[in-house]
Amino acid sequence: MTKPELMLWGVLRTRPAGLKFRRQHPVGPFVLDFYCSAQRIAIEVDGIVHDMGDNPARDIDRDSWLRQEGVEVIRIAAADILSDLDRVAGAIVKRCATPLHQPAAGPPPHAAHGED
Template identity: 50%
Template structure:
């Protein structure tokens, strides 16, 4: 059977271009994902202490640790509230780090994230107060998605919401 046409793929296999999936606001580079994975295994004392508390879901908020976003790696993030939490050690006060942190914060804000920077020494001094502050910051931000079971579906195009 020379010249026979190849058998077409089944169930739509191969219909899509061979491009990476995902994208949008939460995409991350392969390098950032690899570094984040390595960083989750390590960590400095303030980050370990904060993670011990955040993994308990205080205030019923879910947090991620060493979360990759584009080329950045966030120390902690609450994706539902679009809140990035950065634990800053002494190195953030020296050299070009303050300027780099400002650019990083501006980039995150352009992606819809608020940034909460916490000095590492404050974590060591008063962890409970830091956790309360993080929960409060999450509570202050509107959730990315509303709970359809409690408030019903979103209004259709052209509908006007009546005050409750």
């Protein structure tokens, strides 16, 4: 793990807001930096290497594949973690703690019933 990944893992491993995060979690042909299974959210830490060669295209393909599998991807620049870990971790926890469906709003629509 890189330094920014280790820093972020130091926060996420404490189960902030009761959320469980996994690190180096395999999904299909990929290994995710971090994964919140309760919300099906992947957190990817992007260092400078993600801007080199064919890596940007590979990241696009990877994110597309994950979205098709129902996994949301949050990409975070490693530099952001290094400069303000608390802000980054807080934003991740806030997003992961927000349920995709609020029970008070009633049951979620069912695509099988034409309620896309």
